[in-house]
Amino acid sequence: MASIATSSVFFPVSSSLKQNQVSNLKMVSLSFTGKNFPSLRLQPPRFRVACAAKPETVEKVCEIVRKQLALPADSAVTGESKFASLGADSLDTVEIVMGLEEEFGISVEEESAQTITTVQEAADMIENLKAKKA
Template sequence: MAAFTASSLSFSPVSCSFKHNQVSNLRKASLSFSGKGFPSHRLPALRFRVSCAAKPETVNKVSEIVRKQLALADDRVVCGESKFADLGADSLDTVEIVMGLEEEFGISVEEESAQSITTVQDAADLIEKLLEK
């Protein structure tokens, strides 16, 4: 069994809250590990990074639109980490999801940006970025 030592942990901004495995207002977190059991030549420093820009309400709304567009069962879990492909979406479904998001949020998504959306979180982050403009 390996022992880990956290050499650094940082959060920014500081205001974050944890409730039922959800994180809100957390923009970026970094965690680096090092220890005697992991010489740098054998294993590089491990990094853990979380980035959540979208508000939980936006993620929830996107999740519901995806659920409706893909006609998913009510018991099917759809969250920020859900990948459209894992939910059964093909490229046409993804286009229809983006169109539904454009209609719901009153935004216009460039084709190039639409191609980079693979998860619910990606979509929610893009929506918030477009709404800020």
């Protein structure tokens, strides 16, 4: 939860105080939360920092995805492509992961396989597994 606290706040002085009179108000502290101020809500990051896979790895994953899903060779499959938006169901995703394991000589744990939703995530996982293996 985002909060902003100020150590002092200026409030307009009431008309009953003369121009040179000082109020006995010394300090006011306020705390605001993002609930009432939408601009203060924590926003999701606008970009994601990740260890990007090599372009050749991403392209090879694209080829495997096209093959497993029987997509035409000219179909638009990129790193940002989600398996589900390409028509893959859970069984197709398992077959894609098996194809990746065979092609790259890696072994993907079931927990990791379930978190992969895009071509880029698959390529990044492959790079990480290959680095650990080396």
